[in-house]
Amino acid sequence: MEMNQKEIRIGFYVCHCGSNIAAMVDCPDVAKYVGTLPNVVLSRDYKYMCSDPGQELIAKDIAEHKLNRIVVASCSPLLHEHTFRGAVEAGGVNPFFFHMVNIREHDSWVHTDRKEATEKAKGLSQAAIARVAKHKKLEQKKVPIHPDVLVVGGGIAGIHAAMTLANAGKKVYLVEREPSIGGHMAKFDKTFPTLDCAACILTPKMSAVGSHPNITLLSYSEVTKMSGYVGNYDVTVKRKPRYINEDLCTGCQDCISHCVFKEPKFADEFNENLSKRRPVYIPFPQATPQVVLIDPEVCLNFKRSVLTDKCKKTCVEACGEKKAIDFTQKETLLDIKVGTIIVSTGFQTFDAKRIPQYGYGKYPGVYTALEIERLVNTSGPTGGHVVLRDGKTEPKSIGIIHCVGSRDKKTNRWCSRVCCMYSMKLAHLLKEHTGAEVYNFYIDMRTPGKGYEEFYDKLLEEGNHFIRGRVGEVTDWAFTKEEEGKLVIRVEDTLAGYVRRIPVDMVVLATGIEPHSDSNDVRRLFNMSCGSEGFFLERHPKLAPVNTFNDGIYIAGCCQGPRDIPDTVAQAGAAAAECMALIDKGHIEQEPNTAFVLADECCGCKSCLPLCPYTAITFDEALGKASINEALCKGCGTCVAACPSGSIVQNLFDDEEIFSEIKGVLAYE
Amino acid sequence: MSKEWKPRIVAFFCNWCTYTAADLAGVSRLKYASNTRVIRLMCSGRVDPQFILDALSKGADAVLIGGCHPFDCHYAEGNYKCLRRFEMLKRMLKDMGVEEDRIRLEWISAAEGAKVKTVINEMVTKVTELGPLGMPQKFEEWDKEMEQLTHHVQAADAAQGAPCCAHAQPQKKEVAHV
DSSP: OOOOOOOOOOEEEEOOOOTTTTTSOOHHHEEEETTTSSTEEEEEEEEEEEEEEHHHHHHHHHHTTOEEEEOOOESEEEEEHHHHHHHHHHTTSSTTTTTEEEEIIIITTTTTOOOHHHHHHHHHHHHHHHHHHOOOOOOOOOEEEOOEEEEOOHHHHHHHHHHHHHTTTTTTTEEEESSOOOGGGGHHHHHHTEEEEEHHHHHHHHHHHHHHTTTEEEOEEEEEEEETTTTTTEEEEEEOOOOOTTTTTTTTOOHTSSSSSSSEEEEOOTTTTSEEEOEEEEESSOOOOOOOOOOTTOGGEEEEEESSTTOOHHHHHHGGGOOOOOOTTTOOOEEEEEEHHHHHEOEEEEEGSSGGOOOOOOOBTTEEEEHHHHTTTSSSTTOOOOOOOTOOOOOOHHHEEEEEEOTTTOOOOSSSSSSHHHHHHHHHHHHHOOOEEEEESSSSOOSSSSSSSHHHHHHHTTTTTTEESSEEEEEOOOSSSTTTTSSEEEEEEEETTEEEEEEEEEEEEEEEEEEOTTTHHHHHTTOOOTTTSSSBOOSSSTTTTTTTTTTTTTGGGSSSOOOOOOHHHHHHHHHHHHHHHHHOOOOOEEOOOEEEEETTOOOOOOGGGGGGOOOEEEEEEEEEEEEEETTTTOOOHHHHHOOOEEEEOOOOOOOHHHHHHHHHHHHHH | OOHHHOOOEEEEETTTTTHHHHHHHHTTTTTOOOOOEEEESGGGOOHHHHHHHHHHHHTTEEEEEEOOOOTTTSSSHHHHHHHHHHHHHHHHHHHHOOGGGGEEEEOOTTTOHHHHHHHHHHHHHHHHOOOOOOHHHHHHHHHHHHHHHHHHHHHHHHHHHHOGGGGOOOOOOOOOOO
């Protein structure tokens, strides 16, 4: 039922948002003022406009008062524009005959003077009333969605998301920059609080990813380019050379044992450099894909010019008929097309050297928590035998320092969420392995999670020591005989109220979680936003925690913020579900804010052509007119602003609408 | 102006970065001056210099434009187009006698809620120092002046007995700001 378009009948609603708006803005006064403005037929204030009764009120009023334009003054349009457009549509009016005024985020929450805030609300509302009168009937455009999904990052988040999607029958590309998927979780020994063996729960999932018919695993690869829009993304993946043909390698690892380096000589990254590997290696026994790789930095074959013929290519010989080794392999680029993307690029641990007073890198007895994870692991550098760096001494006393690089204004301000729990897990494991006295130095114990507090209780019962206080320093400067040859942890015990010196053999630094150092590049690549800490920004902290501001791109895991494995997996599942919701719908409704050319008025100056970043504008030489391909236009409006003859119009943001809005905001004295 | 004068600032914020940053400022409950009126556009590239001129002519004392940082534009390069136009307009306004501090372009990312607060507060302080721009009043004065001039010319023509040439005088009064 379209109303008579000649007469503009506006309904205005100002929302109290409980007391969120009403406490700072005099809502009835705003409604009263707006009621006096031209074209306004009805003006109300209401407690919660977004609630069901609020939305029904709009639909009811449309019918009763023959309204054909609606303005709601409430929260940010980024939050509820969609909601109210739905309510307007439900009332039988085109959803684009609607405008929203932000008097919460931009007004009541940021101002302290009730009078001023009310005036601002009136001014903004007046602008919306002026603008909405110029609105035009628009239709949402439907665009088909490509059913394939790209998952970036093969940690537990990426693995879980990829598996969920693949099991639902979606084709998934899983891109991982390391030679194997698994991420940080693959390095862990056990997981808290259940003390499940991390490898036992992760590796079956990893091999399932490797063999799943719906998953294309692109390991040792990085996304270098992304373009397109929701439903239709073009992605370029750089495949780094492994110098091994992935299709031919069977994972027998004969090449490794036949390498001319009889002893492993080079730092093993997977074991946190606590052990050595050869130039040809597999990162860890359960690596997925089960394909070796060659490190060209150290492989003698790549240094032929310098060290002539030391390499006998024994690996090639060992590989024999399989012929999987290919020293000529080059970096290749792979172009793929997907409809949705999940970014699960994870985190890096805080660099303990940034806090020099804890002596990491200076005293060999100081370890990071990740090093201990490898050390207690049976497939780790010492086969699970906890010894100091000399390779034989078992520590008799161990100090675990919590919050290293967390909750600290000098480094990272945030709580990394997992350190308390993993510190206790390591305390338990270290005690189990060595029988040592274990001291935990904490600021606050944070154990919010299922079974977490119980785990803490268990640790207390086991006889672990918990000392509350931020450690001042770790030093080898002994005061007494007992302290000689030990590392002394100096800490103010804030419960006992004095400074203590605790001599230990081994210090473990519970380093926190921080964004990858190149997270900014990843963010740019996928056109996302970062919070001030550098973690990727979710669309809404509560209601859209895996969505980004870029439709069709989702985030999961620690790239969004510190979290533990259960939360990461839950988030990965949520991201996968979001992708499926889009894919299964089959199409996307696009905001109709595209631009078009009024052919009669186009003077053919071609000013607009080079401005469009999407090459959506073409020029018809015969007619001498420009025209815009609506499917390519993304609605930025740059060409509109530049058109000297004013012949380009942007839907939802046309000149007339914006000029009315400018006039409106300035009309209120 | 009967009421105590307070600067009025019209702001054009891009949907993806600066508008979101202003939302973040709200969610973070940062407090800043209430003088700005934000108009949301999809991209700072949509900011037509005419919008700025129009806002100033209709009584704004200053105009603020907020867009994404270089390299971060949601539409790849709209912010650069905005920057180009802004620099040209700034020169033009300077020639017209509008102080430089009255128009400002800022790159504010979605994470920089605090920057919204600082920029707006800074701008309000500066514009308060500069005082009202008063373009609508100036236009009125200019219109009056033009009218008087027309009268003078007509009177002089009549005195000389010269024939009143139709296109020597304005057919209808043109006003710059409509």
